[in-house]
Amino acid sequence: MYETHYHRASSIQDAVKLKQAAEEGKYLAGGMTLIPTMKQRLAAPTDLVDLRHVAEMRGIKVTGKTVRIGAATTHSEVASSAELAAVCPAICGLASHIGDPHVRHMGTIGGSIANNDPAADYPSAMLALDATIVTDRREIAAGDFFTGLFETALEDGELVTAITFEAPAKAAYQKFANPASRYAMAGVFVARRDNGDVRVAVTGAGSNGVFRHRDMEAALSSNWSPDALASVTVDASDLLSDIHADATYRANLVKVMAKRAVAAA
Amino acid sequence: MAKITMTVNGRQVSGQCDDRTLLVHFIRENLGLTGTHVGCDTSQCGACVVHMDGMSVKSCSTLAAQAAGSEITTIEGLAANGELHPVQAAFKANHGLQCGFCTPGMVMTAVDMIRRHGGQLDEATVRAELEGNICRCTGYHNIVKAILAAAVEMGGARVAAE
Ligand SMILES: Cc1cc2nc3c(=O)[nH]c(=O)nc-3n(C[C@H](O)[C@H](O)[C@H](O)COP(=O)(O)OP(=O)(O)OC[C@H]3O[C@@H](n4cnc5c(N)ncnc54)[C@H](O)[C@@H]3O)c2cc1C
Ligand code: FES
Ligand code: FES
Numbered sequence: 001m002y003e004t005h006y007h008r009a010s011s012i013q014d015a016v017k018l019k020q021a022a023e024e025g026k027y028l029a030g031g032m033t034l035i036p037t038m039k040q041r042l043a044a045p046t047d048l049v050d051l052r053h054v055a056e057m058r059g060i061k062v063t064g065k066t067v068r069i070g071a072a073t074t075h076s077e078v079a080s081s082a083e084l085a086a087v088c089p090a091i092c093g094l095a096s097h098i099g100d101p102h103v104r105h106m107g108t109i110g111g112s113i114a115n116n117d118p119a120a121d122y123p124s125a126m127l128a129l130d131a132t133i134v135t136d137r138r139e140i141a142a143g144d145f146f147t148g149l150f151e152t153a154l155e156d157g158e159l160v161t162a163i164t165f166e167a168p169a170k171a172a173y174q175k176f177a178n179p180a181s182r183y184a185m186a187g188v189f190v191a192r193r194d195n196g197d198v199r200v201a202v203t204g205a206g207s208n209g210v211f212r213h214r215d216m217e218a219a220l221s222s223n224w225s226p227d228a229l230a231s232v233t234v235d236a237s238d239l240l241s242d243i244h245a246d247a248t249y250r251a252n253l254v255k256v257m258a259k260r261a262v263a264a265a
Numbered sequence: 266m267a268k269i270t271m272t273v274n275g276r277q278v279s280g281q282c283d284d285r286t287l288l289v290h291f292i293r294e295n296l297g298l299t300g301t302h303v304g305c306d307t308s309q310c311g312a313c314v315v316h317m318d319g320m321s322v323k324s325c326s327t328l329a330a331q332a333a334g335s336e337i338t339t340i341e342g343l344a345a346n347g348e349l350h351p352v353q354a355a356f357k358a359n360h361g362l363q364c365g366f367c368t369p370g371m372v373m374t375a376v377d378m379i380r381r382h383g384g385q386l387d388e389a390t391v392r393a394e395l396e397g398n399i400c401r402c403t404g405y406h407n408i409v410k411a412i413l414a415a416a417v418e419m420g421g422a423r424v425a426a427e
Binding site: 004105 | 267283284285287306307308309311314320321322323325326327328330331333374377378394396397398
């Protein structure tokens with residue numbers, strides 16, 4: 001790892017200021033992506049601004065159906081929140097299958113979505129739940145937030161402080177995990193609103209990162225059942241091919257995961 | 266260079282290190298506690314697992330600076346009064362190790378797992394919870410057996426104490 005300077009932020013304002021003052025600084029949340037990347041010398045921030053002690057960025061608040069999750073809330077906190085499980089168990093289930101227990105004790109929802117790894121789990125939930133990403137300066141709809149592989153709408157120095165969403169009537173997430181890394185080779189999050197609106201978001205498979213599958217959404221809006229997906233085609237030409245799975249295999253996985261998710265919701 | 270202070274195995278310790286120093290190196294090199302191991306460079310093997318403020322973390326993927334002010338427990342901190350911790354005793358009794366390289370991380374993981382699941386542990390849960398710990402010797406069977414045995418032992422102890 002290259003040399004760096006560590007700073008511990010005490011508030012949102014403090015974090016943004018520390019980052020502004022740094023030459024080429026980075027926010028450090030759980031470090032479960034950033035520190036391995038720095039160890040490989042693929043990242044070399046001059047300064048790290050630690051967010052773990054910013055109390056206003058931690059915790060889960062459920063008011064009726066409105067959910068607010070602080071950006072520095074860990075995967076294990078999301079996985080084990082009874083309050084959250086009462087309104088949206090799907091997101092707890094998703095968090096409980098990220099990496100392993102040690103990763104879940106440190107890794108955070110804000111870090112995961114800011115990183116926007118094409119195989120990460122949370123981006124699919126944000127898109128399917130039509131979540132709002134709250135930053136130190138504005139609110140961004142999930143649909144506008146994820147802009148490509150490891151790319152987001154965040155500006156230089158912009159800090160994700162929380163995410164909010166309205167709990168859906170039904171939702172579920174299913175992933176086919178890479179047997180070695182546990183990242184999604186294909187993960188599908190489905191959500192259905194009280195008014196019948198359906199969203200289907202796919203992670204792990206798209207060559208441009210997480211995406212919504214509109215044909216599946218249409219099919220499920222008229223008939224909320226796994227069978228409704230039988231006639232929908234998943235176009236392999238927009239999907240990733242790598243040593244783990246080629247695009248046609250992933251296309252099939254996407255459909256299988258979507259069916260399983262609808263069955264589980 | 267910064268001066269870092271934390272509590273390790275109940276004792277307050279300080280040391281000088283670079284901001285980039287990993288917690289595992291601080292523990293091994295500054296404190297001379299070499300029970301915590303480094304088994305990989307990819308954050309996947311779990312040989313380095315310690316507890317930070319009561320929760321299992323990978324000390325190879327955490328900076329010493331992040332742990333400043335925290336309470337750390339390493340494998341050296343488990344045994345009390347010359348008696349093995351029940352999880353250590355169960356690993357011994359069930360042959361839960363061969364070369365022993367992964368063992369400190371396995372034991373620290375098991376203690377954390379039992380803390381969270383208590384008497385609710387079953388084989389499938391133990392195997393799922395071992396996702397972040399790799400052993401290249403045992404084939405895992407005896408590790409799983411040891412953890413289940415320790416969970417019963419510790420669950421029993423808790424009931425007895427109540
Ligand atoms: C062994 C292993 C297995 C894993 N398996 C999975 C898996 O199955 N599924 C999955 O989804 N992920 C997986 N991960 C990744 C894990 O979920 C990370 O925790 C997550 O991707 C990043 O979160 P973090 O809090 O650790 O962020 P960090 O590593 O601290 O930061 C990641 C990036 O986001 C930026 N950042 C962090 N917080 C903010 C913020 N609030 N605002 C703006 N920018 C911010 C940082 O500057 C950095 O660039 C795995 C990681 C490991 C090590
Ligand atoms: S040394 Fe920490 S996970 Fe391998
Ligand atoms: S006992 Fe040798 S690596 Fe586990």
